[in-house]
Amino acid sequence: MSVFTIEAGLALLGLALLLLEAFKPDISRRTLGLTAIAGTTLALVLFFFVPHDTASLPGFIQPWHQLDSLALFYKGFALVITILVLWLTLECAPYLTRFTVDGKLAEMFSLPLIVCAGMMWMASARDLVTVFVTLELVTVSFYVLVAFARKSAFSLEAGVKYLILGALSTGVLVYGIAWIYGATGTMSFDGIAKALANPATSKTTALFGAAVLLCGLGFKVAAAPFHMWVPDVYQGAPTPVTAFLSVGSKAAGFVVLTRALNAFMAEGSIIGSEIQAFLLVIGSLTVLLGSLPAMFQTSVKRLLAYSSISHAGYLLLALACRESARFDLSSSSVVAFYLATYLPMTVLGFLGLGLMRANGLGEDIKDFTGLAKRNPLLALLMTISFASLAGLPLTAGFLGKLFVFLGLADHGYWGALICAIIAAAAGFYYYFKTILAMYTTEGTDVPSLTFSGLAKAVAGALALIILILGVYPKPLQKVLTPDRAAVVAK
């Protein structure tokens, strides 16, 4: 058994669930959901026991797939977020079914499995074709998921927007791939890196191709100026899907970006410095265009959408800082660390939103008024999540930001550093605005709010992870240690 078998198994399980629901319509959604969760959990467990080297993969897939530490990290990441999203869907099911046709939810449990398999394959991609195919597998599944609450106009609007812009960005991406192929004569990342190190390669062609490709990927990770779809889509999509988009899809986009940039900005690349400048500009724009509008949002879901844009900006800035001249802190490890800390805090935030929704509350900041009185535990957990998203020290979110700041200062990118600091200051404002609302007591004669014991356990565990990683990040040391040998070894 190899990692590939697990991934294929997940995709097959997704298909099987889809068929099962079609031929046995009276099957309960609980059974479906639990099967999906059990399958993914089993995959996660097996994932730890199968061999972790490229040679263990079936021979036919080896030219396209690799298993390095980056791939393994993101594969684990994809499994964890999928389990959490499936469970969150189950938790929100009673509310969600009000907006679906016939109260059915089957695809909400089967499609995430396919997305998960796609993300896992994407993490291993060795060439642009694999990237394209897996990216589409993920994106097409998301088209369905985003528009799933069909009776809600918001969800439909979100679905259409995501579909149109997603399709457009796919086109841009393919166009970029074609130019790269034209410039370098190859699709594989190693080949591209080699070709770009060769001064005979046409610089203009390669640069144009790389820039177009980055624009296409920019859509996927919500980088400015390609971020306009995010607030509407995040707001309209069912909350579990929003969480999935915001964590899973973003992580997938960044793993591809990391791979592509490793090729474009490799040692001696003819377009390295231009790409770096491009990333700095896009990253600075993204942190600002994410954070500043977030200050004026009244809906917490939209606020989280804008904040997710600004987080993407920090990640882009991290990617712009290649290996430091003096310090052992490489950009891909900072990105991995940032994403690993981003997972628990974002999922916890959306989990809280989902639970509020399940209790019949809205998603506006004013609906959070007096939450501390209605349910002190939920208020505390949301506070931890928001404080960490804001980057408060002693929570997981601070360290990632700190490393980004360190990288920018180390390279002397002062302009970008100032943008990042302004964005962080704005972040403090909008998150604490929401936190303050939760603890405001006046005018709150609303009934208390309840949620299940399992939800408490999961949310509590996520909050604990945030706090523990904030003061004891050592478990993530491995992620941070650059492991160049594995990246180079093929």
Place this chain on the structure above:
Amino acid sequence: MSVLELIIALPLLAALAVGLGAPARAASLGATFINLILVLYTTVQYWGKTGLAFTYSRPILENPSLSFAVGADGISIILALLTTLVMLAAIWQIHDRPAIFYISSLLIGGGALGAFLTTDVFFIYAFHELALIPTFLMIALHGRAEPAHRKAVAWKATIYLGVGSLVLLAGLVWLVLEFSGGSKLTFDLEALRNQARLNPLPDAKQAQIFFVLLLGFGSLVSLFPFHSWAAPAYATAPTPVAMLHSGVLKKFGLYGLIRIALPLLPHGVHVEWVQNALLLMLLGNILVMGLVTIHANRLDDTLANSSVMHMGYIFLGIAAGTEIALKGAVILMFAHGISIALLFGLCGRMRNQLGTLEYNKLGGLASHAPAFTVLFAFGTFASIGLPGLTNFAGEVMIFLGNFTEFKAGALTNLQWTVIVALWGVVMSAVYMLRAYRGIFHGSPATGLFMIDPAFSQRVPFIMLAATLLVTGCCPWLLLNLMKSAVVLP
């Protein structure tokens, strides 16, 4: 395990326990009292020693190197003493309030202790932030004003302090990058200091970094012109929060300058443009805020503004940078913390009993509340700088410390500043004595009635007043703790 870890953990654990439903008052007072004993114990242990003691380090990340490292020298111990004394008084005087008052006081105190007793820049910064959050929340939620007004006040403080913290973070990041030897980034203050000693930066660069740190730390200490958040925040904050923030937490910025900025950048403060900028800013604190304070017509406004004004003297000690002046600055930090906490505590009690603090409605309270009057007098006279109370020792040392290199006929900018700043002492006397006379003497105001608090309620204030008297008469008690040089040659 070091005793310092226990001192930091105890208030945080107590806050957690109260949050989970433990009896608020008993748990908080118990924890704070044990903490005071522990701090006194470390003080006795440290007596006569020099350098860092009680060090212990737990690595939490290897690369970049981060560790939860504790350690204390005389300055940290004096500030830990200040924190525990004020925390005990602040918690003790809470009366008939919800548990959140206890939790936030414990968190502010615990955060301050963490900031003073850890030796890793990461945790020094992080603990201070931890203490700021409950401050904002308490002002916004339980401040003494209309909801809209107190929220505005809390936001103003949040924005100033939040941006100040980020500027500070940028300065600290810069320091870490400059002084991490080898290929690993390190946040350990001792390692950074060693590196600064071995490879000092050129003066021009030191000046730049020092200035960034000065802006960052300075806005946390309400350095003019970044001061306008402070007075309304203190006037609005619930009593224990006002006591703890103005008394203790605000000292963090000064502590950071003395512990981090000066040792790593010993020449930064002496570069001319930085020094002149600092002198102008601190004169703003002393003279502008002195005049503002004279015009205040409510006791809480007077106290809040005076607390901003007195920071100017401590900055003066830092600007001088001599051993005497810096030690004076530390003593004045301690003295100001105790005296302003005493005054805010008494002021809060007066507001509860009288419902107003406006001078033109008050008068003649001494005849009803003699014990209260005496306690208030301690705070008043300490604040003015009367010999025999601690503030005097600190101020005199700061003034003298500026004249260690005095040449007749050639006064430096520093020395001119001292001469001008001395007028601030006169202003202090004007507003504090006027407040004291107006409230406690003269003809009793009609319709206002106030009696002495019960003895058990007086204890925290007596404790603070006694501290002022004891350390004021015997400043060597504090000086003996600071035998090692503040700024290493």
